[in-house]
Amino acid sequence: MTPITTTTALDRVGAPAGADVAARAEHLSKRYGAGEAVVTALDDVSVGLDRGRFTAIMGPSGSGKSTLLHLLAGLDRPTSGTVHLGDTEITALRDKALTTLRRDRIGFIFQSFNLLPTMTAAENIVLPMRIAGRRPDPHWVASIVETVGLTGRLGHRPSQLSGGQQQRVAAARALASRPEIVFADEPTGALDSRSGSELLQFLRTAVDDLGQTVVMVTHDPAAASYADRVLFLADGHLVDEMLAPSADDVLDYMKHLGD
Ligand SMILES: Nc1ncnc2c1ncn2[C@@H]1O[C@H](COP(=O)(O)OP(=O)(O)OP(=O)(O)O)[C@@H](O)[C@H]1O
Numbered sequence: 001m002t003p004i005t006t007t008t009a010l011d012r013v014g015a016p017a018g019a020d021v022a023a024r025a026e027h028l029s030k031r032y033g034a035g036e037a038v039v040t041a042l043d044d045v046s047v048g049l050d051r052g053r054f055t056a057i058m059g060p061s062g063s064g065k066s067t068l069l070h071l072l073a074g075l076d077r078p079t080s081g082t083v084h085l086g087d088t089e090i091t092a093l094r095d096k097a098l099t100t101l102r103r104d105r106i107g108f109i110f111q112s113f114n115l116l117p118t119m120t121a122a123e124n125i126v127l128p129m130r131i132a133g134r135r136p137d138p139h140w141v142a143s144i145v146e147t148v149g150l151t152g153r154l155g156h157r158p159s160q161l162s163g164g165q166q167q168r169v170a171a172a173r174a175l176a177s178r179p180e181i182v183f184a185d186e187p188t189g190a191l192d193s194r195s196g197s198e199l200l201q202f203l204r205t206a207v208d209d210l211g212q213t214v215v216m217v218t219h220d221p222a223a224a225s226y227a228d229r230v231l232f233l234a235d236g237h238l239v240d241e242m243l244a245p246s247a248d249d250v251l252d253y254m255k256h257l258g259d
Contacts (some may be wrong), residue, residue, distance in 0.1 A: 023048075045081075058221075088101065225247040
């Protein structure tokens with residue numbers, strides 16, 4: 001496949017733009033199954049993710065986006081290769097240490113909001129910190145709640161909130177502990193376009209105003225255009241990247257990838 005719109009020399013695709021890297025993958029591969037049934041979901045991917053930036057991961061269905069996100073976030077283990085979060089090689093950690101690292105240093109936003117139905121929005125937002133035995137910083141949590149536009153809704157349970165509001169609670173929960181990196185897997189997949197835009201604008205603000213690092217898998221070129229950088233996967237390979245992407249440029253490139 002010949003890349004057409006790269007803004008980056010091919011041998012630099014995946015290399016971090018700056019010196020400060022929040023996470024990095026080196027020669028990451030993931031295979032499922034064995035023998036003739038083996039599926040190579042990810043094949044020798046190396047990438048650095050800049051701190052304080054918003055990175056989107058795109059590619060056709062089955063290209064390995066979720067696999068890469070799950071490996072970077074320590075939710076799954078690679079067949080070969082390494083992942084570092086800051087200076088910590090997470091691929092070298094045992095399960096218990098990995099669970100603790102995910103809880104303490106990573107925030108997650110999933111397509112399904114994964115909120116606890118019996119708890120209020122406020123309780124859901126601080127729950128991971130309470131489980132970790134950490135005291136939430138009230139000023140920080142208040143600034144997130146304000147940024148995400150949930151002031152006045154904090155006493156509501158998830159069933160009393162719209163899908164967009166529930167996802168904003170999930171986003172506030174992901175940021176409440178000031179994680180080193182937030183991973184979002186299709187965060188707008190279950191939202192209407194207006195709620196999706198609000199959520200993406202929140203993530204953008206979290207990066208610009210709060211210095212957060214965000215990595216997001218998406219199918220949607222409009223969603224990817226909120227990012228600083230888009231990584232393109234095809235057949236388990238990192239094939240290209242785009243900086244300061246526009247939705248039209250991303251859409252054109254996705255057509256080229258055969259989506
Ligand atoms: N647990 C698994 N067992 C076997 N094969 C798997 C498993 N998980 C993923 N795969 C395969 O690995 C490849 C990459 O899957 P992955 O979910 O990472 O792709 P994706 O780009 O996120 O796809 P989509 O956009 O459809 O969600 C696909 O061929 C998929 O069928």
